[in-house]
Amino acid sequence: MSQATIDLPPATGPLPPLSLYVHIPWCVRKCPYCDFNSHAAPEQLPEAAYVDALLQDLDTDLPLAAGRPLQSIFIGGGTPSLFSAEAINRLLQGIRQRVPLVKGAEITLEANPGTFEQARFEGYRAAGINRLSIGVQSFNAEHLQRLGRIHNPDEALRAAEAAVALFPRVNLDLMHGLPGQSIDQALDDLKQALAFNSGHLSWYQLTIEPNTEFHARPPQLPVDESLWAIQEQGQVLLAQRGYDQYEISAYSRPGQQARHNLNYWQFGDYLGIGAGAHGKLSHLDDQGRLQIERRHKQRQPKGYLDPSRRLAGVQPVPVEERAFEFMMNALRLTCGTPLDLFSQRTGVSVDFVQHLLDQARQKGLLTNDRTRLAPTLQGRLFLNDLLALFLD
Structure with a gap:
């Protein structure tokens, strides 16, 4: 789609729902497969200074949120469970003081089993x-070491x-296709995870990402x-146990999908x-047309603690790129998703992509339901081919 051919109409429907992502960038050590913004933790974590910086960061961005309440909060990393329950409590109190949360908002924290302490988990639950x-990845000692x-x-x-005893909603994060892993070993990991009846599993194949130790070796x-x-x-095993694959690598029981x-x-x-967090925010311009921008923060923790260096960049999402990003x-x-969500969230009329939707259906990559944008089984297996249609 060429931007010159697209005249954005006034937006239809409300602005999109709003969530909050909080990044805590430290780990005990960097895993060889990890390409996230994570850094080896110093001997003394700057908990208080970092929570102060997070709340200052939120103060700066909140005016862009148009007064919308938060639907969810996700505290990711890194290893957020390196932070004390007291620090997480102060963070969440500060967030609640600044922005309303919808009733029953989902508030997630990522945890590493290597940082597990019963009292700490109890403190996280008391904090909200x-x-x-939980980043389990495997229950096999040899594979964990690798x-x-x-x-x-x-x-x-x-x-x-x-976790399942303390929290109403739990996700177990599990990988397969690990170095030296047999089919039986992979399925044994999955069976052990299923035994906890956690309600949600992230189960995905290990991939080798650029700029990682595994990529180099x-x-x-x-x-x-x-x-x-x-x-x-x-x-087959997940389906037998009542888990629905609602996303490529996400499986849940009814009502347990990850809202964030x-x-x-x-x-x-x-x-x-x-540090390194990204945001996406929509607003209406003077003509009532939907504008979208992305904001990203300084990746290095020391730099992030400096208010003058905290915001690393702001980029508008060009009109001609919105269809691909949505898809x-x-x-x-x-x-x-419902078809009308495309126009509501991108500001672009479905008319501009109708010929691409028709091509996808002719190739058997999208279902024939004209009220939804939904991939067929073939479309899920060849998702890159489906998405490539919207890069034109």
């Missing part, structure tokens, strides 16, 4: 965390057990035939605070 996401994880299988089991991964068998047999991530995938808005998120969802 109502969803814990992944560079700091926890062992016993710590993973104890952390998962404590690639490990020997299972062959494609084994990877396919793991995926097929694992999905759903907002991303439905092209909602989100504030991003913390890149929405078509990850098994059921897709």
Whole structure:
């Protein structure tokens, strides 16, 4: 789509729902597969100074949020569970003082089993965390070691057990296709995770990302035939246990979908605070047309603590790129999204992409339901081919 051919009409419907992402950038050590903005933790974490900086950051961005309440909060990393319960409590109190939350807002914190302490988990729950996401990755000692994880299988089991006892919503994060992993070992990991009845599982294949240790020194991964068998047999097992694959790598029981991530995938808005955090915000211009911008923050923790260096950049999302950005998120969802959400969230009329939707349906990549944008099974298997249509 050429920007010159698109005349944005006045926006239809309300501004998108708003979420908040909080990034805590420190880990005990960097895992060899990780490409997130994470840094080895100093001997003494600057908890108080960093929480102060997060709240200052929020103060700066809030005027751009148009008075909308928060639907969800996600505290990610790094390893947020390195922070004390007192620091998380002060952070959440500061957020609540500045912006309203919808009733029952989902508040997630990522935790590493290697930092598990019963009292700390209890403190997070008392602070208002109502969803814990635990980075288990594997229950196999050899595979954990190869992944560079700091926890062992016993710590993973104890952390998962404590989480489901304390929190109403729990996600277990699990990878497969690990170096030296057999089909049976991958399925055994999945069975151990399912035994906790956590309600939500993130189950995905290890991929080698640029700028990681694994990229520089690639490990020997299972062959494609084994990877396919793991995926097929694992999905059967998940379905038998009542887990719906509602997104490429997300499986949940009814009512347990990750609301924060759903907002991303439905092209909602989100504030991003913390070192390296990104945000996406929509507003109406003087003619009532939808404008979208992305904001990102200084990646280095020391730089982020300096208010003059905190905001690293602001970029408008060009009109001609909005269709691809919307589809890149929405078509990850098994059921897709209502068709009218496209215009509401992008400001672009469906007419401008109708010929591309027709092509996708002719190729068998989109369902024939004209009220929804939903990938077929083939569309999910060949998602890159489907998305490529919207890059023209």
